[in-house]
Amino acid sequence: MFGYYFDLALRSLKRNKALTALMVLAIALGIGASMTTLTVLHVLSGDPLPGRSGSLYYPQIDPRESQGYLPGKTDPMDQMTWIDGMNLLQAKRADQQALMTGGSVAVQPDNSTLDPFYQTARYTTSGFFPMFGVPFEYGHGWGDAEDDAHARVAVISSQFNDKVFGGGDSTGKTLRLDGEAFRVVGVIGDWNPNPHFYDLNRKSYNENEGVFVPLSTSQDLGMIHDGSVNCWGNGGGGNTPDHNSPCVWLQFWVQLDSPSKAAAYKEFLVNYSAQQKALGRFGRPPNVQLRNVMQWLDYNMVVPDDVRLQTGLAFGFLLVCLVNTVGLMLAKFLRRAGELGVRRALGASRSALFAQLLVESGVVGLVGGMGGLLLALIGLWLVRRQPAEYAPLAHLDPVMLLITFLLALGASLLAGLLPAWRACQVTPALQLKSN
Amino acid sequence: MEIRPILASLRKHRIPAMLIVLEIALACAVLCNAVFMIGQRLDDIGWPNAIDEQGISVVSVNGADPKLAASDIPRDLAALRGIAGVTAAAAATSMPLDRNPALSSFTTTPDGKTTVNTSIYFLGSGGEQALGLRLLEGRFFNADEYADSGFKDFNSTGHVMLVTQRDAQRLWPGQDALGKTLYTNGNSWTVVGVIADVLAQDPNFSGPGGRYSSVFFPLHPDGVMGDYVLRSAPQDRARVLREARRALGRLEVGAVVDGATYAGMRGDYFADARSMVWMLLLVCVVMLAVTAFGIVGLTSFWVGQRRRQIGIRRAVGATRSHILQYFQTENFLLGTAGVVLGMVLAFGINLYLMQSYEIARMPWYYLPVSAVAMWVLGQLSVLAPALRASNVPPVVATRSV
Numbered sequence: 077m078f079g080y081y082f083d084l085a086l087r088s089l090k091r092n093k094a095l096t097a098l099m100v101l102a103i104a105l106g107i108g109a110s111m112t113t114l115t116v117l118h119v120l121s122g123d124p125l126p127g128r129s130g131s132l133y134y135p136q137i138d139p140r141e142s143q144g145y146l147p148g149k150t151d152p153m154d155q156m157t158w159i160d161g162m163n164l165l166q167a168k169r170a171d172q173q174a175l176m177t178g179g180s181v182a183v184q185p186d187n188s189t190l191d192p193f194y195q196t197a198r199y200t201t202s203g204f205f206p207m208f209g210v211p212f213e214y215g216h217g218w219g220d221a222e223d224d225a226h227a228r229v230a231v232i233s234s235q236f237n238d239k240v241f242g243g244g245d246s247t248g249k250t251l252r253l254d255g256e257a258f259r260v261v262g263v264i265g266d267w268n269p270n271p272h273f274y275d276l277n278r279k280s281y282n283e284n285e286g287v288f289v290p291l292s293t294s295q296d297l298g299m300i301h302d303g304s305v306n307c308w309g310n311g312g313g314g315n316t317p318d319h320n321s322p323c324v325w326l327q328f329w330v331q332l333d334s335p336s337k338a339a340a341y342k343e344f345l346v347n348y349s350a351q352q353k354a355l356g357r358f359g360r361p362p363n364v365q366l367r368n369v370m371q372w373l374d375y376n377m378v379v380p381d382d383v384r385l386q387t388g389l390a391f392g393f394l395l396v397c398l399v400n401t402v403g404l405m406l407a408k409f410l411r412r413a414g415e416l417g418v419r420r421a422l423g424a425s426r427s428a429l430f431a432q433l434l435v436e437s438g439v440v441g442l443v444g445g446m447g448g449l450l451l452a453l454i455g456l457w458l459v460r461r462q463p464a465e466y467a468p469l470a471h472l473d474p475v476m477l478l479i480t481f482l483l484a485l486g487a488s489l490l491a492g493l494l495p496a497w498r499a500c501q502v503t504p505a506l507q508l509k510s511n
Numbered sequence: 512m513e514i515r516p517i518l519a520s521l522r523k524h525r526i527p528a529m530l531i532v533l534e535i536a537l538a539c540a541v542l543c544n545a546v547f548m549i550g551q552r553l554d555d556i557g558w559p560n561a562i563d564e565q566g567i568s569v570v571s572v573n574g575a576d577p578k579l580a581a582s583d584i585p586r587d588l589a590a591l592r593g594i595a596g597v598t599a600a601a602a603a604t605s606m607p608l609d610r611n612p613a614l615s616s617f618t619t620t621p622d623g624k625t626t627v628n629t630s631i632y633f634l635g636s637g638g639e640q641a642l643g644l645r646l647l648e649g650r651f652f653n654a655d656e657y658a659d660s661g662f663k664d665f666n667s668t669g670h671v672m673l674v675t676q677r678d679a680q681r682l683w684p685g686q687d688a689l690g691k692t693l694y695t696n697g698n699s700w701t702v703v704g705v706i707a708d709v710l711a712q713d714p715n716f717s718g719p720g721g722r723y724s725s726v727f728f729p730l731h732p733d734g735v736m737g738d739y740v741l742r743s744a745p746q747d748r749a750r751v752l753r754e755a756r757r758a759l760g761r762l763e764v765g766a767v768v769d770g771a772t773y774a775g776m777r778g779d780y781f782a783d784a785r786s787m788v789w790m791l792l793l794v795c796v797v798m799l800a801v802t803a804f805g806i807v808g809l810t811s812f813w814v815g816q817r818r819r820q821i822g823i824r825r826a827v828g829a830t831r832s833h834i835l836q837y838f839q840t841e842n843f844l845l846g847t848a849g850v851v852l853g854m855v856l857a858f859g860i861n862l863y864l865m866q867s868y869e870i871a872r873m874p875w876y877y878l879p880v881s882a883v884a885m886w887v888l889g890q891l892s893v894l895a896p897a898l899r900a901s902n903v904p905p906v907v908a909t910r911s912v
Contacts, residue, residue: 098808102801109794182573182767194573194767381868382787385548389791392541393798399537400805403530407812463782498526 077428078435085436092408096440099404103444103491106397107484108451113383113390115452115476116459119469120281120379124269128209129369131171133330133338135164136367137349139322140308141359152363154376155277155306155324158317159357165201169344170330171337172207176200177326178275178303179294181287184252185240195236196278196302197253197287199294205231205262207331208274213237215247215262218290226292230258236286237263251287254299258289270469271378273369275327277303280378281466301325342366380466394487401440401491409433409499416499417507426500433496434489441488445481452480517841527809528845535849535885536856538802543857543881544864545791547873552784552791558714558722560607560777561675561707563643565745566598567773568752569606569738570759575766577734584635584732587762591739594754596747602635602736603642606773607710607725608780609738612717615665617693617726619682626695627682628721630711633662633730639673641740642709644727647676649689649704652729656703660729667728672700675708677723693726700728748772803892810838810896814903821900822907831901838897839890846889850882857881 089096123129138145138152139160156164161175181197204210205217218229230251237246251258272283289299307323317323332338342364349362367375409416416429452472459470472480521528570591575583584602591600605611616626634642639651652671660669672693679688679702692699708723717724730736739759743751752770759768771779814821821834861873 095808098804102805105797105801109797192767382783385864385868386787386790389541389545389794392537393794396534396537396541396798397801399530399534400801400808403527403534403805403809406527406530407809411812411815462786463779464786494526 077431081432081435082439084432085439088408088412088436089439092411095404095408099401099408099440100444100447102397102400102404103441103484103488104447104451106394107445107448107480107487108455110387110390110394111448111452111472111476111480111483112455112459113387114479115456115472116466116470117379117383117387118473118476119471120271120383120466121373122270123370124271124273124373125208125369129273131331131333132207132369133170133332133341133366134369134372135328135330135341135345136365137345137358138360138363139324139352139358143359145360145363147361147363150360150363152365153306153324155304156326156328157322157324158319158326160352161326161328164328164348167344167348170341171333172203172331173329174201174203174207175291175326175328176204176274177291177301178278178285179299179301181253181289181299182255183240183287184255186250186252190240195286196283197289197294197299198275198285199289199291199299199301201291204288204329207329208269210267211265213263213265214245215260217262217288223290223292226296227290228256228258228293229261229290231262231264231288232260233264233284233286234266235284239286253287253289254297256297264288270466271373273373274329275303276373276376276378279465282468295319338366338368380464383466398487398491401488402494405437405440405492406495406498409495413499413502414507417502417504420502420504421508429500430496433499434492437488437492437496438485440492441485442481444488445484448484449477449480514840514844517837517844521841521844524813527813531806531809531845532849532852534802534805535846535889536852538798539850539853539881539885540856540860541798542795542884543854543873543877544860545795546881547861547877548870549788549791549795550877551871552788555784556781556788558710559708560710561645562607562709562773563742564773564777566643566742566748567641568741568743568748568755568770569609569773569776570741570752570755570768570770571738572759572763573737573767573769575734575763580734580736581732583763584736587739587759588635590758590762591741591755594741594751594758596743596751597741597755598744599637599641599742601638601641601740602732603638603738603740604633604730604735605712606738606740606776607712608714608777610713610780612711612713613665614711614717614721615695617682617695619691619693621694621699623694627678627724628717629678630717630721630725632709632725632727633667633733633736634727635730635732635736638727638729638740641742643742644673644709645707647705647707648687649673649702651704657729658731660731662730662733662735666695666698667700667730669729670700671703671729673704673706673727674702675706675723675725677708678725679705681720681724700726748774799888803888806842806889806892807896810842810893811899814838814896814900817900818903818907821903822905822909825903825905826908834901834903835897838893838900842889842893842897843886846886849889850885853885854878854882 136152137160139157165173165175177199179197179199180194182192183195184192202217202219202223213234217231222229237243241249246260246263249260251260270282271280303325305317305323305325317325330341332341345364345366346362349358349364352358419429456470456472460467588600588602591597605613613631614628615631616628618626636657656669656671660667674688683691688702688705691702709725710723711717711721711725714722741751741755752772756768756770857878864870865872
């Protein structure tokens with residue numbers, strides 16, 4: 077029966093090409109616009125570390141003075157002070173932990189064809205690599221021993237490796253950063269988590285850190301810190317605060333493998349805050365938060381407002397296109413009242429007619445979906461040419477491809493419901509007589 | 512034109528009529544809000560900025576040894592001033608719209624509780640002329656004020672400052688700012704001059720209140736100054752920038768030298784807003800086209816259905832223009848209903864957006880303007896089918912299809 081209806085649908089659609097083209101175009105435009113924006117939204121609000129993000133947590137504490145504190149209303153600090161970061165790191169209460177911050181280093185390549193340049197860098201303790209599951213192309217990360225020894229070791233990204241060393245296994249080679257010699261111990265493989273969840277203070281997307289060095293080493297050498305510094309009280313400011321000053325500028329991440337461990341860790345943070353208050357370092361009662369990766373991204377509202385607005389707008393547009401298609405389908409189905417009357421008179425039930433008309437709208441939806449897919453690909457190509465920092469990430473993935481067709485099919489079936497129902501109400505006798 | 516027969520006929524075709532109304536309403540609602548957003552973005556892109564935007568080029572130097580700044584900066588500036596066409600050159604810590612917000616909170620009394628967050632700029636000697644600041648009141652910095660003013664803990668160790676007009680109004684509403692004192696962390700500065708409004712380093716970060724709240728401090732050559740500001744005639748900009756980069760590349764070995772015209776920096780800052788405007792425009796145009804084709808399609812179907820009716824009316828004496836007017840009036844009635852519904856919807860969407868996003872209230876005049884646009888669109892799209900209807904010959908009435 078389906079095959080027969082399909083054939084009927086094709087015949088009917090061929091009969092009035094202009095109207096069919098209009099319907100297909102309307103669906104295609106609506107789907108194209110909404111899929112373009114939805115794909116961007118999907119990419120931007122995606123999970124940066126699928127499978128791992130659920131057990132990675134970002135502890136927040138509040139070391140500020142009591143002034144300005146509203147219990148239950150004031151959010152704890154978004155970053156850590158040096159002292160708290162070091163205390164929590166050394167407590168080793170989590171399965172894995174790492175203290176880190178962002179920076180930039182002057183790279184002085186030996187190879188004379190390359191001018192010196194600045195490279196975004198991450199200064200971190202050794203836990204970073206195993207905790208975030210960083211894949212290595214060559215070599216490995218450094219260990220606690222290197223952290224403690226303030227060793228001159230570096231891990232580099234594969235793009236950086238290509239640029240400076242021309243690719244290949246560069247472990248053991250010497251890299252000059254800020255005038256000091258570093259030994260490359262590892263080259264990271266294809267790893268570029270988006271959003272850049274572990275430090276949202278600079279760019280939230282497409283931040284490519286080329287160089288990773290131990291936090292302790294970066295402090296010894298006074299490497300430039302990049303990112304936000306938030307001071308209070310008599311905190312001086314400046315971009316690289318003193319280790320004892322009341323300023324937060326470090327990110328601290330922990331891995332907690334089960335919810336009970338997370339609860340225990342939160343308890344530990346409360347106790348730590350209370351203890352620091354008793355010591356007189358913290359002015360506020362314990363004010364802590366322990367968010368996992370996705371909660372942390374939500375809390376920071378990383379997806380740009382413009383992207384949400386565009387998605388809303390595109391769906392508004394899709395709605396206009398759908399209402400338009402409903403109108404056109406109604407016109408098309410009602411014009412065939414005579415034909416439908418004949419089918420009814422020959423014994424087809426109302427539901428058979430209904431099914432036939434829905435198949436027809438489904439065909440329109442399918443063709444519209446293909447057109448929409450084409451338009452979405454063009455749209456995403458246009459998005460990638462935009463200057464926004466997330467632009468290079470806008471690519472269609474299989475999930476969105478499937479959603480495109482489901483959306484197109486669903487939308488056109490929905491658009492076909494009312495016209496099909498209306499057309500099924502024909503009175504066969506009347507139609508036969510007037511013809 | 513008699514309206515009652517039109518209403519009677521619409522009542523018989525409720526569903527198609529409702530669809531046209533709904534389509535116009537939705538299109539009107541989306542159009543209102545999209546056009547409003549376009550207007551807001553264009554406003555942003557056009558923010559005035561009281562510096563010589565067309566004449567300035569900025570060269571930044573990163574990675575020079577900060578300990579040598581006291582001798583390097585005067586040497587570099589001497590080289591830059593030697594470039595033909597450069598009328599002024601100075602060092603500075605940051606530039607308006609360079610996206611590196613530097614804010615500090617000040618109070619107007621020594622122990623004040625209410626602080627005002629203000630963008631801070633540090634200028635080297637001659638910075639006022641290099642930027643082209645416009646003095647409204649008071650004076651620029653004296654040479655000895657430059658020599659005395661250092662940089663410590665993100666603060667100026669000097670005791671004078673320039674404030675923008677907007678910042679002065681924010682700090683001392685209704686009073687003359689000249690000679691007043693600002694405080695932070697036990698330091699104080701006297702306002703020696705009020706200048707025309709200069710944008711913050713990142714106005715979107717500073718928010719509407721802080722967009723034009725900027726203060727300027729004098730500063731002797733210091734390692735925190737990463738920008739060299741060059742002023743020249745607009746037509747010399749490209750050459751001046753090229754030569755300046757070459758000269759600094761020679762002088763600052765191992766440092767990273769980068770440069771841009773100020774017009775280019777401004778363009779970069781608003782690039783996102785500009786691409787949003789284009790995308791909104793595209794959606795509006797396509798949406799209006801889709802709506803127009805929808806109206807054409809439905810009205811054509813209507814005309815096709817009513818050929819016999821039209822023939823009878825023509826046969827009993829209606830002129831062509833009567834038929835034309837009939838369809839035009841019908842479309843006008845549907846359009847009016849759609850526009851009324853659309854305006855309510857547009858207002859509702861705006862209220863929702865105001866709650867969820869940082870969007871202002873839509874001024875009322877957007878509503879009637881979009882309404883007129885939808886009316887015109889409706890009349891234009893109904894014209895072709897209505898003309899076809901008016902060409903139905905009276906003889907149709909005598910045929911049994």
